[in-house]
Amino acid sequence: xxxxxxxxxxxxxxxxxxxxxxxxxxxxxxxxxxxxxxxxxxxxxxxxxxxxxxxxxxxxxxxxxxxxxxxxxxxxxxxxxxxxxxxxxxxxxxxxxxxxxxxxxxxxxxxxxxxxxxxxxxxxxxxxxxxxxxxxxxxxxxxxxxxxxxxxxxxxxxxxxxxxxxxxxxxxxxxxxxxxxxxxxxxxxxxxxxxxxxxxxxxxxxxxxxxxxxxxxxxxxxxxxxxxx
Numbered sequence: 624x625x626x627x628x629x630x631x632x633x634x635x636x637x638x639x640x641x642x643x644x645x646x647x648x649x650x651x652x653x654x655x656x657x658x659x660x661x662x663x664x665x666x667x668x669x670x671x672x673x674x675x676x677x678x679x680x681x682x683x684x685x686x687x688x689x690x691x692x693x694x695x696x697x698x699x700x701x702x703x704x705x706x707x708x709x710x711x712x713x714x715x716x717x718x719x720x721x722x723x724x725x726x727x728x729x730x731x732x733x734x735x736x737x738x739x740x741x742x743x744x745x746x747x748x749x750x751x752x753x754x755x756x757x758x759x760x761x762x763x764x765x766x767x768x769x770x771x772x773x774x775x776x777x778x779x780x781x782x783x784x785x786x787x788x789x790x791x792x793x794x795x796x797x798x799x800x801x802x803x804x805x806x807x808x809x810x811x812x813x814x815x816x817x818x819x820x821x822x823x824x825x826x827x828x829x830x831x832x833x834x835x836x837x838x839x840x841x842x843x844x845x846x847x848x849x850x851x852x
Contacts, residue, residue: 647826651710658708658713663706664705664716665684665700668716668720671716677724684699684700684702685701686702689719696723698722700712700716704716711824713812714824715824717807719798721797721802722798724802732793792832799828804825807821
């Protein structure tokens, strides 16, 4: 019974943040024309970038999810947010511009995340190979310690991904509350009464990676427990 409760708690911790994020984003996509008189998400992103002197940063529509690409110097918005006039579209656009501002200022956490992200991608591949290879290593060498060493290398590689997730959280919260919220407040871009709802959207935008962070930590913890046996 205790294991069932533990599994349910872990499942809630991993899946509830993602569900809440989707719920908030969908809720404030209505009404779809709330900001038609002021401009859509793509237009606001362009305006904000120009306001901060980031004329070299492009604004593009994408099917790959809302994000800022520091390598291409591009704010990319989903079709609903790029062409949309909802509160979600406006707020998410400001959040992604917040990342462009972080990049332009060379903020340490943002730059650290970018450097770690590349290493983490390599680390995840190494971890996958090592985890799959460990039974074969034990079989070929007939030395259990060799298999455990293989798993240890995999766990250490997996740890890079966990570090990236942990560094990502403060970067996301800064993009929402340190950058986007002041932009929206100071520019008077929002209708009366919308600020408190925009804050919920900004929190959702910042928490997008929480589920991934928790899953990564749990996975790392599971393998560490295996190594300690």
